[in-house]
Amino acid sequence: xxxxxxxxxxxxxxxxxxxxxxxxxxxxxxxxxxxxxxxxxxxxxxxxxxxxxxxxxxxxxxxxxxxxxxxxxxxxxxxxxxxxxxxxxxxxxxxxxxxxxxxxxxxxxxxxxxxxxxxxxxxxxxxxxxxxxxxxxxxxxxxxxxxxxxxxxxxxxxxxxxxxxxxxxxxxxxxxxxxxxxxxxxxxxxxxxxxxxxxxxxxxxxxxxxxxxxxxxxxxxxxxxxxxxxxxxxxxxxxxxxxxxxxxxxxxxxxxxxxxxxxxxxxxxxxxxxxxxxxxxxxxxxxxxxxxxxxxxxxxxxxxxxxxxxxxxxxxxxxxxxxxxxxxxxxxxxxxxxxxxxxxxxxxxxxxxxxxxxxxxxxxxxxxxxxxxxxxxxxxxxxxxxxxxxxxxxxxxxxxxxxxxxxxxxxxxxxxxxxxxxxxxxxxxxxxxxxxxxxxxxxxxxxxxxxxxxxxxxxxx
Numbered sequence: 001x002x003x004x005x006x007x008x009x010x011x012x013x014x015x016x017x018x019x020x021x022x023x024x025x026x027x028x029x030x031x032x033x034x035x036x037x038x039x040x041x042x043x044x045x046x047x048x049x050x051x052x053x054x055x056x057x058x059x060x061x062x063x064x065x066x067x068x069x070x071x072x073x074x075x076x077x078x079x080x081x082x083x084x085x086x087x088x089x090x091x092x093x094x095x096x097x098x099x100x101x102x103x104x105x106x107x108x109x110x111x112x113x114x115x116x117x118x119x120x121x122x123x124x125x126x127x128x129x130x131x132x133x134x135x136x137x138x139x140x141x142x143x144x145x146x147x148x149x150x151x152x153x154x155x156x157x158x159x160x161x162x163x164x165x166x167x168x169x170x171x172x173x174x175x176x177x178x179x180x181x182x183x184x185x186x187x188x189x190x191x192x193x194x195x196x197x198x199x200x201x202x203x204x205x206x207x208x209x210x211x212x213x214x215x216x217x218x219x220x221x222x223x224x225x226x227x228x229x230x231x232x233x234x235x236x237x238x239x240x241x242x243x244x245x246x247x248x249x250x251x252x253x254x255x256x257x258x259x260x261x262x263x264x265x266x267x268x269x270x271x272x273x274x275x276x277x278x279x280x281x282x283x284x285x286x287x288x289x290x291x292x293x294x295x296x297x298x299x300x301x302x303x304x305x306x307x308x309x310x311x312x313x314x315x316x317x318x319x320x321x322x323x324x325x326x327x328x329x330x331x332x333x334x335x336x337x338x339x340x341x342x343x344x345x346x347x348x349x350x351x352x353x354x355x356x357x358x359x360x361x362x363x364x365x366x367x368x369x370x371x372x373x374x375x376x377x378x379x380x381x382x383x384x385x386x387x388x389x390x391x392x393x394x395x396x397x398x399x400x401x402x403x404x405x406x407x408x409x410x411x412x413x414x415x416x417x418x419x420x421x422x423x424x425x426x427x428x429x430x431x432x433x434x435x436x437x438x439x440x441x442x443x444x445x446x447x448x449x450x451x452x453x454x455x456x457x458x459x460x461x
Contacts, residue, residue, distance in 0.1 A: 004430075005030075005132055009122075011103055011112035014056045022056075022111055024063055031067040032142075033135035034099065034115050037127070038073070042118065044096035045073050045149065048089045050081030050157075051101035052251045053190035055217035056111045060101050064113070069149040070142045077153050080191050080215065082252035083114065084346035085161045090120035091342065092160065097123075102251035105224035108217055121343050122315040158195060161348060162202050168341060170281055171352045175359035177204025182242040184258075185210045186233040188223045190250035192347075199348050203355060211236060217250075225249055225256045225334060226379075227264045238262040244358070244365045248347045254334040255347035257354065259366040267334040268293040272372055274336050274350055275328045277357035279303035284327030287320045289313070290413050291422045291435045292332030295373045311410030312424060318343045332377070376441040378448040381431040382455055390425045390432060393458045397423065400454065414451075421447050423455075 003012040003021055010030040012022030019026065038047065047068055051057040061077070068075050073096075078089060083100050090098040097117055103110035115123050115131065123131070134140065143149075165171055183205055187193035193213045200208050211232060212220045222229045225247040237245040237258050245258030257265035265273075272295045275286055279300065286300045289312045297307035305327075310320035317337060321329045330337045335345035338353070361368055384390065394412045405415035411424025421436040432455060436448035 005135075006128070009112050009114040011106070011110065013109045014111060015109075022060075024059075027060055027063045027113070028067045029138070030113055030131075030135050031064050031099070032071065032140040033131050034097070034113070035068050035071040035073050036134050036140040037131045038096045039071065042096045044094070044118070046076060046093060046095040047073050048076050048078065048086055048093055048095045048098040048116075049101065050078035050083075050086040050089070050098075052082070053080060053193075053215040053217045054101075054103070054111055054250065055108055057101055057217065060111050060113075064099060064101065065151050069151060071140070071149065072143040072147045073149045075149060075151045077151060078157050079153060079155065080194060081157065082161075082191050082195055082348070084253055084342070084344050084348060085157050085195070087116060087120035087344040087346075088161055088164065088342050089154075089157050090116050090118065092157075094118075100251065104251050105249045105254065107222065108219050119343070121318055122313075124315060124319075158198060161195075162199050164341060165199065165349055165352050166202060168338075168349065168352065170278060170340075170356060171203075171349075172356040172359060173203045173352075176355045179243075179359045180207070181205050181244060181355065181358075182207040182240070183209070184233060184236045184240065184242045184245045186212055186225075186230060186245070186247040188212050188221070188225075188248070188250055189214055189216050189219050190223070190252075191215060192248040192250070192252045195252055195348060196246065196248060196351065199351060203352060205355075207242075209236065209240060209242070219250070223250050225254055225267060230256075230258065230264070234258050234262040234264070244355075246351060252347045253345040255336065255350040255354075256334045257365060259369060260364055261366055263366065265365060265369050268332040268375075268377055269295065269369060269372060270334045270350060270354070271328075271330045271332065271336055272296050272299055273357060273368060274330075274338075274353045275299055276303075276372070277353055277360075278328040278338070279305060282327050285324045287317055287324065287326045287329035289317055289331050290407065290410050291424070291433070293375050293377060293437060294420075295375050298373045314345055316410075375437050375439055376444045377435055377437045378441075378444040380434045380436075380448050380452060381426070382434065382452060382459075383431050384425075384459070386430065388459060393432070393455055394423060396458050397451065397454055416447065419443060419447060421451050423451065 336350035438444040
């Protein structure tokens with residue numbers, strides 16, 4: 001697989017030749033570029049790092065630490081951690097920036113460097129281009145032996161993260177404790193196995209069963225928390241008659257739930273449910289990306305707020321949330337961003353807010369889901385060869401549907417009355433994603449199928 005260089009980080013598969021995969025050479029090169037960029041931006045020489053539970057994690061970790069130290073930067077290492085925990089640590093430690101060693105939802109052969117600024121947020125597109133330019137020119141210089149940086153391990157941020165969540169004004173641990181929930185967690189053999197049970201116990205949940213609880217990085221199924229990958233969680237919820245199932249991805253920034261009957265709550269509805277709870281207590285606006293369900297818009301307007309959409313990507317959602325002073329936002333892939341905690345997708349605060357909402361609602365998870373507008377999103381993707389010009393494909397589709405309302409802010413979104421389809425090339429994989437939504441499942445699938453046929457036809461030519 002190719003090495004994917006995007007504005008927010010570097011991602012690829014382990015092994016291969018430099019420049020074509022996530023090799024030691026490339027890890028050192030791009031770490032050196034980011035560290036050099038940090039030194040140009042600030043005299044602050046502290047950098048936070050943390051990793052998920054991937055097999056390659058320790059190897060990547062050693063390369064990153066050595067490279068940063070060789071630049072004269074001091075590394076505070078959270079070791080096994082989560083993306084949101086590292087984001088919080090960058091803020092709390094007043095660091096120059098951070099690196100999260102995770103390929104998020106990608107399979108075990110992948111790893112990545114996710115780059116954070118001094119606010120603990122993903123670096124902007126402008127800054128990302130600067131880092132890539134430094135890497136391209138190899139414009140970095142390492143320090144002599146007397147100025148090498150330090151390496152410190154800090155294991156305190158699991159508890160610090162949980163303590164911040166418990167102090168959140170809308171997290172009601174006492175209400176959760178009184179409900180005596182029975183919970184099954186699919187931790188996908190990564191750091192969710194450490195962090196999610198610890199959070200649940202702090203919230204007063206005592207009946208916890210964790211699946212895939214060994215942090216080996218040998219994911220027992222595809223790690224993306226989609227329905228087809230969560231049959232084991234669904235079956236276990238049914239078998240032990242649990243109240244709710246919880247699934248996270250390997251770096252614990254995406255979140256979805258399973259109802260007590262084994263059905264999927266729907267990753268799109270993670271944000272909808274949490275937003276409903278937040279808006280019922282704190283009036284304001286919301287934001288999600290162009291590929292997310294319109295159910296969030298319905299819920300927001302029901303509470304008297306205004307809904308806004310942004311291009312796909314956490315950095316874009318955060319930017320829009322700041323612009324419109326949103327009280328809650330995120331992405332339809334189960335990413336919750338609560339600015340009262342920090343500006344980053346965080347499955348842990350999502351769990352705490354959802355369980356607080358569930359406890360106060362006096363409903364089952366299934367009954368809670370049934371109170372929300374019912375939309376269906378058909379999520380699809382097409383692999384593309386590196387020589388395919390995606391922009392030309394999108395241009396031809398745009399011309400075909402020029403009489404429909406179009407949005408080209410991020411790829412191409414086409415409106416069909418109350419239905420829509422969104423096409424965009426992925427920043428992390430060599431694919432085009434095609435998301436279509438309708439109140440009718442068959443209609444959504446047919447819209448996506450029609451667009452995919454268009455793409456295949458154009459790819460042939």
